[in-house]
Structures are given as structure tokens and as C-alpha cells.
Amino acid sequence: MWRPWLAAALLCFALLPGQANALREREGSAFRLRSREAKLDEAFRNLRRSFEKNHPDWSKQSTETKTVTPPPFTLGEQNLLQLSNSHERSKHMMSNHAVSNNTEDVLFSIWTDSLFYDTRLAGILETWGKEIPPERFMAISDKKRNAPPNSTLPGTHVVETRCPAHSHWEGACCKWAEGVINAQEKMMQNPALKWAFFSDDDVYLLPGPVAAALREHDRAEAASGKANHPQALGIFGCNTPTGCQGLCGGGGFAMNRAAVQRLAGGDPAAFLNEEMQQCGKCQKWADQAISMIWKDKGVEMQQLPGLNGWIMKEDDFKTVLGRGGNLLFHYEKNPHQLEALHEIFTGQKMLKEEKGPCVEYQGRKVCAASSNPGDVPFIAN
Numbered sequence: 001m002w003r004p005w006l007a008a009a010l011l012c013f014a015l016l017p018g019q020a021n022a023l024r025e026r027e028g029s030a031f032r033l034r035s036r037e038a039k040l041d042e043a044f045r046n047l048r049r050s051f052e053k054n055h056p057d058w059s060k061q062s063t064e065t066k067t068v069t070p071p072p073f074t075l076g077e078q079n080l081l082q083l084s085n086s087h088e089r090s091k092h093m094m095s096n097h098a099v100s101n102n103t104e105d106v107l108f109s110i111w112t113d114s115l116f117y118d119t120r121l122a123g124i125l126e127t128w129g130k131e132i133p134p135e136r137f138m139a140i141s142d143k144k145r146n147a148p149p150n151s152t153l154p155g156t157h158v159v160e161t162r163c164p165a166h167s168h169w170e171g172a173c174c175k176w177a178e179g180v181i182n183a184q185e186k187m188m189q190n191p192a193l194k195w196a197f198f199s200d201d202d203v204y205l206l207p208g209p210v211a212a213a214l215r216e217h218d219r220a221e222a223a224s225g226k227a228n229h230p231q232a233l234g235i236f237g238c239n240t241p242t243g244c245q246g247l248c249g250g251g252g253f254a255m256n257r258a259a260v261q262r263l264a265g266g267d268p269a270a271f272l273n274e275e276m277q278q279c280g281k282c283q284k285w286a287d288q289a290i291s292m293i294w295k296d297k298g299v300e301m302q303q304l305p306g307l308n309g310w311i312m313k314e315d316d317f318k319t320v321l322g323r324g325g326n327l328l329f330h331y332e333k334n335p336h337q338l339e340a341l342h343e344i345f346t347g348q349k350m351l352k353e354e355k356g357p358c359v360e361y362q363g364r365k366v367c368a369a370s371s372n373p374g375d376v377p378f379i380a381n
Contacts, residue, residue, distance in 0.1 A: 036268065040181070043269040044162035047174055047276060051164045101131070101208030105194040105215070106254075107186050109138040111175050112201035113166060117145055117155035120201040123335030125154055127342040127350070131207050136193070138186065139201075140179055142166060173279035176286040177264075177272045180255065184264040187257055194218070196260055199252035204341040204377070205328040213306065213327060214254055230259035232294050233304035244282035246291025246301060250330040251309030253287075259299045314357065317378035321361050329377060336375040340368050356380070 112121050121139060129137060134157065142165030145155030159182060163174035176198075183196040195214045199205065214233070221227055234253030239245035247253055255263075264271050274296075275289050282288035294301055306327035308320060320326060321344070332338055339350035343366045344359065356368030357380045369375040 039269045103211040106211040107196040121154040123338040173286040177275035202333040230299040244288035247287040249287030251307030334374045336369040337377040
């Protein structure tokens with residue numbers, strides 16, 4: 001009678017070392033996570049203290065975030081259009097991704113500010129932002145909106161930044177690093193996410209075509225034997241007089257899982273500090289700072305066709321529409337601009353008045369709300 005009981009007891013004792021090892025591993029993992037987060041919090045605190053010391057009147061600074069370098073001054077308008085659309089696989093990629101609106105493998109992230117909740121952020125959430133499930137759309141801002149529980153007002157579900165609020169210069173560089181760090185955490189929680197796409201809040205983008213273009217890019221890379229290596233896609237060709245060169249951030253940019261992990265997966269505090277060091281070297285342009293980190297970390301940079309990083313004159317805008325394959329338009333700050341673009345690309349009626357310049361696209365005619373430049377998504381003739 002005692003032998004079965006003894007055998008069971010011995011079996012339990014035999015399992016104890018393995019269970020103890022598993023418990024130690026879990027405790028060790030939790031400790032490393034807490035240590036990583038504590039180190040990151042301290043890095044953000046040090047950055048804020050330094051910023052406030054160097055900018056005692058920082059709260060009075062302009063809310064226009066200085067994040068992306070201006071167009072290369074040596075290039076003409078046609079060269080800028082080529083920068084936005086140049087790539088050998090452009091036509092092939094565009095024909096493939098035009099048929100899909102699936103975005104399940106892409107995280108979309110924007111940088112915004114509470115001062116723009118009722119303008120830029122509202123315009124995004126009423127147009128292209130509503131096409132993305134909330135779990136795959138991240139808006140990083142200075143604070144959540146003071147609103148009733150379960151409110152859907154713009155600004156009620158933002159990720160609160162640990163960077164200096166309402167700031168440009170160093171504050172913008174900080175938020176760029178924070179966006180990548182947050183994306184890394186989201187990707188660890190959701191294994192289906194393969195890419196993260198980042199932009200400022202003054203853009204109109206087409207989520208389905210962006211996701212399809214990234215998937216087509218992955219297929220092409222796999223066919224050439226370069227699958228799953230760290231990559232950043234965007235518009236490249238901008239630089240600073242101090243020797244920094246790389247991304248023209250106005251067109252937004254994408255980082256695949258491998259690139260996000262390489263920058264922020266191991267030591268996000270070190271990545272934040274490196275972004276700030278490069279920020280100082282690159283005249284405080286966030287896009288150039290992260291470009292230098294990509295270069296240092298072995299992240300390959302490639303052009304992504306269809307990103308329009310600069311506001312276009314009317315004739316150029318119509319040419320780009322006719323060419324097709326568009327993914328993003330920058331410097332679209334007014335809700336009426338976003339609404340006009342949403343009508344153009346989706347056919348959904350958005351504008352209550354259409355008294356401005358008109359364009360035709362895929363058999364439909366869309367006119368801006370008025371001739372006010374703030375209502376028109378291009379520079380009218």
C-alpha cells in the first residue's frame with residue numbers, strides 16, 4: 001500500500017528542481033523588465049531636467065515641432081517629386097497593393113500635441129485614422145484629454161509622453177525615440193505586427209496601401225534572399241551642414257520588426273540617450289538623428305515610393321494623382337484638407353461645402369471646401 005504513495009512522492013520531489021528553475025527564470029525576467037523600465041524612467045527624467053535647465057522659457061516656445069529637415073535646397077521641384085516616388089519596383093508594388101485594405105501587420109504611430117486635438121488629431125480620426133483598429137493606432141502626446149469616462153473625443157486615448165511637452169528641438173528628438181520604444185513594446189505584445197509606420201500629425205495617409213506596400217516590399221526582399229534583416233523605409237536624400245544625412249522625415253517612415261528590436265529591444269534608455277546625442281550633432285533635426293543611428297546600428301535604408309513629403313503645386317498634385325500609388329501627403333494640417341483628400345481617395349462624402357479648386361480622380365470630381373489655402377490640399381494655381 002505504501003509503494004504507490006512513495007513513488008508519487010518521489011516523483012513530486014523530482015519535479016521540484018525543474019519547477020524551481022522555471023520560477024527563478026520568471027522572477028529573473030520580471031526583475032530585468034522592472035530594471036529596464038526604471039533605467040528608462042531615469043533617462044527621461046534626466047532629459048527633462050536638462051531641457052528645462054537649457055530652456056528656462058521652454059513653455060513659451062512655438063508648438064510647431066521641429067522634427068523634420070526641410071527639402072534639400074539644391075534640388076528643384078521635379079527632383080523632389082522623383083525623391084518621393086523613385087524606386088525600380090514602384091509600378092509593380094503599386095499595382096499589387098492597390099487591391100488590399102488589410103492593415104493587421106502594421107502599427108501606425110503619430111506624434112501630436114494637446115493643442116491640436118480639435119484640429120489635426122480630430123481630422124485624422126475622422127478620416128484615415130478611423131480605418132485602423134485602436135490597438136494598432138498610437139498617438140503620442142503631452143497629456144490625455146480631460147473628458148468623461150469612455151469618451152471618444154480626440155486626445156482621450158493618447159499615449160502620454162515622458163518627453164518635454166509642447167517642445168521642439170530636443171523635445172522632438174526625444175518623442176521620436178519614445179515612439180520607437182513604444183512600438184517595440186507593442187510589437188512584443190503582438191507577434192503579428194511586422195512593421196511600424198511613424199509620422200507627424202499633419203499628414204493624410206492611406207493605411208491599406210501603406211500596409212500592402214510594406215508586404216510587397218517583404219516579398220521582394222525574401223525573393224532576393226534578404227528577408228527579416230533590419231530595414232527602415234522612407235524618403236532619403238536630406239542632410240545638414242554638420243554632416244548628418246539620411247531621412248526626409250516629412251514623408252513619414254517605416255521600420256520593420258528587426259529594426260525596431262535592434263534599436264530599442266535591448267536597452268531602450270541607451271537608445272534614447274543616443275538619439276539625444278545625435279540630435280545635438282545634427283542641428284536638433286530628429287529625422288537626421290535617427291538616420292545616423294540607423295547607419296551606426298546597421299539598419300538598411302531604402303526608398304519607399306508613394307510618400308509625398310512636401311506640399312505640391314496644383315499641376316504637380318494632379319500629376320501625382322494620375323500616376324497612382326500614393327501612400328501619404330505631408331503638410332495637411334487643416335481638417336478640411338484631410339476631408340478633401342479622403343473624398344478623393346475613398347469617395348466618401350466629407351465636405352459640407354465645396355467652393356474651392358477641384359480635381360478629378362477615378363471618375364469623380366472633388367472640390368476643396370473653399371479657396372482658402374488652409375482648405376486646399378495643394379498650392380492652387
